[in-house]
Amino acid sequence: MHKIEDLKIWKKSIKLAKTVYLITSELPSDEKYGLNSQIKRSAISIPSNIAEGAGRNSNKEFKYFLSVANGSAYELQTQLILSIELNLIAKEKVNPVIELCIEIQKMNYSFQQKL
Template identity: 80%
Template sequence: MHKVEELIIWKKSILLAKLTYQLVSELPSSEKFGLTSQIKRSVTSIPSNIAEGAGRNSQKEFKHFLSVANGSAYELQTQLILIIELNLIDKNKVQPIIELCIEIQKMNYAFQQKL
């Protein structure tokens, strides 16, 4: 078992969630049950699955939950790109969050290889 609070990938994914929640508060209210809801589910899934995996009894289980977290990160990245493509929020506000998301994806892959 790993102490989730000590995992840099978990800390960064918490930051990603915080920044993403702040970003989607700028989306139009017409997106409340569309992109906003979907994005919030995706971004909260990342640290949640890292935490769940850290609390499991085996490295194999942990790798599985890291894989699920990575899928959610790719889902989030796609949704953030959609925000830009639909001109809902300026690209300059969204791009740093996409870059953090990609950094977490790379960290996740490296962490899985290490386990």
């Protein structure tokens, strides 16, 4: 088992989720149950799956949950790009979040290789 507070990838994914919550507050109210909700769920899924994997009994199980977290990171990246394409959030505000998402994807892949 791994202590989540010691995992850089978990800390960064918490930062990502917090940032996503801040920028999605700018989405139109008619997106509350659509894209807004989906973006938040994807963002929360990343640190949640990392934490769940860290609490498992084997590295094999941990890798599985890291894989799920990575899928959520790609899902989030896609939804953020879509929010730009639909002119729902300014590109300047979303791009740093996308960059953090990509950084987490790379960290995740590297971490899986080390396990």
